[in-house]
Amino acid sequence: MPVHAFTMQLKPGFEKEYKRRHDLIWPELQKLLNDSGIETYHIFLDESSLKLFAFQQLKEGHTTAALPQDPIVKKWWAYMADIMETNADHSPVETPLKEVFELQKE
Numbered sequence: 001m002p003v004h005a006f007t008m009q010l011k012p013g014f015e016k017e018y019k020r021r022h023d024l025i026w027p028e029l030q031k032l033l034n035d036s037g038i039e040t041y042h043i044f045l046d047e048s049s050l051k052l053f054a055f056q057q058l059k060e061g062h063t064t065a066a067l068p069q070d071p072i073v074k075k076w077w078a079y080m081a082d083i084m085e086t087n088a089d090h091s092p093v094e095t096p097l098k099e100v101f102e103l104q105k106e
Contacts (some may be wrong), residue, residue, distance in 0.1 A: 001039065002058040005097040010050040018045075018052075021058035021080065032072050037062025053082075053097075 034096045037059040067073050077090040085093040
């Protein structure tokens, strides 16, 4: 199962607001992410650095490459831009992570 892992940066003082917004994720965004092949999507927060670690498991043959062009995603980015480090287009500043270890069930 393909994995997409990356980090993002939360602005200071917005920990509760970030969680609140994700607890209320828009149904149309959730559907889009599911339809794009994202099986699971976890986001973790390092409270000392405010670094967000995101981990997505994708269905075989799927990619997240088309998501940045979708109007729903662009609307979500604009909604989140005030509480995260973002690029000029409001997309989160994202640093891809390289997998260095995997433990699988025998």
